[in-house]
Amino acid sequence: MRPTVHDIAAKAGVSLATVDRVLNNRPGVRGVTRDKVERAIEALGYVRDVAAANLAKSRIYPLVFILPEGDNTFMRGLAAEVEAAKARSAVERTAITVLSVPAFDAPALAQALEEARGLDPAGVAVVAIDATEVVRAVDRLREDGIAVVTLVSDLPGSSRDHFAGVDNVAAGRTAGTLMGRFLGGREGPVAVVAGSMLVRDHRDRLEGFGAAMAESAPGRRLLPVVEGQDDPGEVDRLVSNLLADHPDLAGIYSLGAGNRGLIAALERTGRDKTVCAIAHELTPHSRTALLSGTLDALLNQDAGHEVRSAIRVLKARADGLAVIGAQERIRIEIFLKDNLPVDPA
Amino acid sequence: MRPTVHDIAAKAGVSLATVDRVLNNRPGVRGVTRDKVERAIEALGYVRDVAAANLAKSRIYPLVFILPEGDNTFMRGLAAEVEAAKARSAVERTAITVLSVPAFDAPALAQALEEARGLDPAGVAVVAIDATEVVRAVDRLREDGIAVVTLVSDLPGSSRDHFAGVDNVAAGRTAGTLMGRFLGGREGPVAVVAGSMLVRDHRDRLEGFGAAMAESAPGRRLLPVVEGQDDPGEVDRLVSNLLADHPDLAGIYSLGAGNRGLIAALERTGRDKTVCAIAHELTPHSRTALLSGTLDALLNQDAGHEVRSAIRVLKARADGLAVIGAQERIRIEIFLKDNLPVDPA
DNA sequence: CTGTTAGCGCATTCAA
DNA sequence: TTGAATGCGCTAACAG
Numbered sequence: 001m002r003p004t005v006h007d008i009a010a011k012a013g014v015s016l017a018t019v020d021r022v023l024n025n026r027p028g029v030r031g032v033t034r035d036k037v038e039r040a041i042e043a044l045g046y047v048r049d050v051a052a053a054n055l056a057k058s059r060i061y062p063l064v065f066i067l068p069e070g071d072n073t074f075m076r077g078l079a080a081e082v083e084a085a086k087a088r089s090a091v092e093r094t095a096i097t098v099l100s101v102p103a104f105d106a107p108a109l110a111q112a113l114e115e116a117r118g119l120d121p122a123g124v125a126v127v128a129i130d131a132t133e134v135v136r137a138v139d140r141l142r143e144d145g146i147a148v149v150t151l152v153s154d155l156p157g158s159s160r161d162h163f164a165g166v167d168n169v170a171a172g173r174t175a176g177t178l179m180g181r182f183l184g185g186r187e188g189p190v191a192v193v194a195g196s197m198l199v200r201d202h203r204d205r206l207e208g209f210g211a212a213m214a215e216s217a218p219g220r221r222l223l224p225v226v227e228g229q230d231d232p233g234e235v236d237r238l239v240s241n242l243l244a245d246h247p248d249l250a251g252i253y254s255l256g257a258g259n260r261g262l263i264a265a266l267e268r269t270g271r272d273k274t275v276c277a278i279a280h281e282l283t284p285h286s287r288t289a290l291l292s293g294t295l296d297a298l299l300n301q302d303a304g305h306e307v308r309s310a311i312r313v314l315k316a317r318a319d320g321l322a323v324i325g326a327q328e329r330i331r332i333e334i335f336l337k338d339n340l341p342v343d344p345a
Numbered sequence: 346m347r348p349t350v351h352d353i354a355a356k357a358g359v360s361l362a363t364v365d366r367v368l369n370n371r372p373g374v375r376g377v378t379r380d381k382v383e384r385a386i387e388a389l390g391y392v393r394d395v396a397a398a399n400l401a402k403s404r405i406y407p408l409v410f411i412l413p414e415g416d417n418t419f420m421r422g423l424a425a426e427v428e429a430a431k432a433r434s435a436v437e438r439t440a441i442t443v444l445s446v447p448a449f450d451a452p453a454l455a456q457a458l459e460e461a462r463g464l465d466p467a468g469v470a471v472v473a474i475d476a477t478e479v480v481r482a483v484d485r486l487r488e489d490g491i492a493v494v495t496l497v498s499d500l501p502g503s504s505r506d507h508f509a510g511v512d513n514v515a516a517g518r519t520a521g522t523l524m525g526r527f528l529g530g531r532e533g534p535v536a537v538v539a540g541s542m543l544v545r546d547h548r549d550r551l552e553g554f555g556a557a558m559a560e561s562a563p564g565r566r567l568l569p570v571v572e573g574q575d576d577p578g579e580v581d582r583l584v585s586n587l588l589a590d591h592p593d594l595a596g597i598y599s600l601g602a603g604n605r606g607l608i609a610a611l612e613r614t615g616r617d618k619t620v621c622a623i624a625h626e627l628t629p630h631s632r633t634a635l636l637s638g639t640l641d642a643l644l645n646q647d648a649g650h651e652v653r654s655a656i657r658v659l660k661a662r663a664d665g666l667a668v669i670g671a672q673e674r675i676r677i678e679i680f681l682k683d684n685l686p687v688d689p690a
Numbered sequence: 691c692t693g694t695t696a697g698c699g700c701a702t703t704c705a706a
Numbered sequence: 707t708t709g710a711a712t713g714c715g716c717t718a719a720c721a722g
Contacts, residue, residue, distance in 0.1 A: 002435045004698090004699055004700085005699065005700060005701095006699080014708080014709085015708065015709040015710075016700085016701090016709080016710085017701090017702080017703095017708070017709055017710080018707085018708060018709075019700095020700075020701060020702080021707095021708090023700090023701095024701085028707060028708080029707070029708085030707060030708090033707080033708080047435060047436070048699090048700080049400075049436075049698090049699050049700070050436070051396035051397075051399065051400060051699085051700095052396075052400050052698070052699035052700050052701095052714090053699075053700055053701075054396065054700090054714090055394075055396060055397050055400060055698095055699080055700075055701095055714050055715065055716095056699075056700040056701040056702080056713080056714055057700080057701060057702090057714080058701095058713095058714055058715090090347050090392055091392070091394075091395070167687075170683055170684055171684070173683035173684075174681055174683040174684040176683075177681050177682070177683050178681070181526070181527050182526050184529035184530070185529070185530075208683075212683060329686060329687075331678065331684075331686065332684040333676065333678070333679075334678075334679040334681075334684065336519055336522050336523070336679075337522070338515055338518035338519040338521075338522050338553075338557060339515050339516070339518075339519040339676075339677040339679065341674060341676065342512075342674075349714090349715055349716085350715065350716060350717095351715080359692075359693085360692065360693040360694075361693080361694085361695095361716085361717090362692070362693060362694080362695095362717090362718085363691090363692060363693075364716095365716075365717060365718085366691095366692090368716090368717095369717085373691055373692080374691070374692085375691065375692090378691080378692080393715090393716080394714090394715050394716070396715085396716095397698090397714075397715035397716045397717090398715075398716050398717070399698090399716090400698050400699065400700095400714095400715080400716075400717090401697080401698055401715075401716040401717040401718080402698080402716080402717060402718090403698055403699090403717095
């Protein structure tokens with residue numbers, strides 16, 4: 001059996017309460033006593049039973065998630081994952097509040113962060129927009145001792161505790177290398193469709209894509225990036241224009257959301273088999289398009305993993321505990337038609 | 346607060362012990378009483394606090410892992426993950442025993458399964474070999490009420506509870522599609538190096554690869570598969586011969602382990618940049634080779650995830666609980682030089 | 691068949 | 707500054 005607080009108390013010749021004080025370094029223990037206890041802890045190789053501790057504390061963690069509104073499937077999937085986490089609240093001892101804000105609207109986001117602060121939660125997870133007012137709002141939360149994790153899109157200039165998302169420069173590079181190799185010697189320019197250059201993840205992906213294309217396909221012409229606001233209708237319109245303007249278009253990299261529009265435009269114009277299309281996020285639509293060949297590859301971040309990771313990190317930070325970095329690293333997944341997970345995700 | 350056993354007892358007008366009997370459907374409760382309690386459970390929406398239950402039970406799960414010996418890095422990594430799980434034993438309430446057996450040796454494996462049975466564990470995780478004597482040994486464990494999970498390589502004909510590994514037909518298909526697209530119009534045959542056709546995972550990968558190549562690159566010549574026993578030295582020898590015999594070799598798919606040999610042969614002969622090489626499993630060697638360009642793509646299964654999943658399933662099965670399918674699904678990861686995880690894995 | 695009671699490992703009053 | 711006692715939600719002897 002592993003040692004318990006009783007063993008420590010016995011070995012150190014003190015009471016349970018004193019052991020507890022040392023363990024949770026609470027005040028009111030003499031230096032010598034503390035030393036005695038710490039030696040006993042060391043000698044016995046004690047590790048606290050977190051489950052029992054939580055049981056005794058019956059602690060719950062009030063958490064706030066701030067998510068963008070909008071019509072795109074990825075964000076809806078993310079929201080669904082937060083709902084799923086809410087359903088696990090009893091088990092995970094969390095109490096989750098969700099705040100919705102208009103997409104790509106920095107003032108609204110800053111205001112939502114203030115609202116979250118008013119709720120006095122243990123932690124806040126937020127899909128960030130890269131703006132100074134948002135940075136300030138996040139920093140204020142931190143000053144109040146509230147843990148903050150950015151979700152999907154990061155906010156590097158802020159004092160956020162952690163980023164639960166993928167390395168988007170690397171994601172863009174991956175897309176670039178795939179595009180370069182899939183096109184091979186084929187002629188023609190490549191287009192890039194983004195959601196908005198306001199969010200960090202889109203800027204990072206663009207940067208990575210450009211760099212990798214330059215390496216794996218030097219001389220290939222990249223068209224100026226267009227921004228579709230992650231809105232399917234807008235993306236459809238933009239892609240249709242691109243296809244009309246460039247009859248020799250060889251490839252499209254869609255680095256944001258709203259892929260329903262991309263897919264619709266490609267299929268409507270009959271260019272779905274000739275243009276190499278690489279997009280982000282596995283949704284029912286993109287899955288179908290990958291299977292039919294309209295999309296050639298899909299990069300994905302596991303929204304469920306991101307939400308679960310954000311919760312783990314927030315809880316740990318709220319308790320002042322360290323997190324295991326490796327477990328919280330979100331992978332960039334690559335899907336071809338052959339390695340799609342079987343469940344409709 | 347969520348309802349507890351006390352609430353149920355009060356509502357149903359019975360004692361704690363009776364509630365517990367119903368909850369864990371133990372015998373010795375009259376039908377009417379049982380009904381009363383069940384109605385109360387239903388009405389209150391009770392969900393058991395697993396942590397508290399485990400604390401009260403102070404149950405531990407004796408588990409046995411049976412792993413193949415051998416010089417390849419993947420299996421050593423798997424063993425390391427099992428060791429890591431062992432280090433978490435106190436927290437996860439497990440007691441893990443590891444049994445090593447010679448690789449690709451069915452009789453030895455069957456014997457190890459018998460040995461495991463003698464240890465009377467709650468569950469056994471085994472890297473399977475597809476042979477009737479192994480099937481029989483697994484079935485015997487199951488008859489004794491011991492949970493069995495196959496790890497990495499499956500045993501479809503047996504009564505194992507679960508397979509903790511990837512869909513290897515899909516993995517092979519993925520490799521085939523990548524190979525076809527990376528080669529494009531380039532001439533020349535493609536070689537396949539396996540470990541042994543005795544294990545299911547290698548047979549499955551070969552099948553998938555052949556099918557996908559036929560689709561994405563019809564007419565491309567596939568050389569007869571060679572078997573390197575997952576041994577770096579043997580693989581080196583075989584690949585060197587292939588390279589010598591086929592000056593026009595366009596690609597190599599290494600579907601087993603022992604990639605150090607593959608990499609060495611390619612680099613020694615200076616064919617590393619001209620031959621498109623796709624292999625399995627991320628190791629320090631394969632990572633370096635991917636970054637240098639000797640390997641063009643890497644398929645991977647997360648050994649850590651597989652081990653953790655096997656343990657979760659084994660524990661759940663030992664308790665007669667259901668598992669959440671989605672969480673236990675092991676993904677086929679694709680790595681290019683651009684999306685490698687940063688930690689040396 | 692049912693109920694009482696005493697823990698599991700830890701945190702937290704309240705006294706001393 | 708320290709200790710004794712009680713309870714978190716659940717299980718398991720042991721009585722009745």
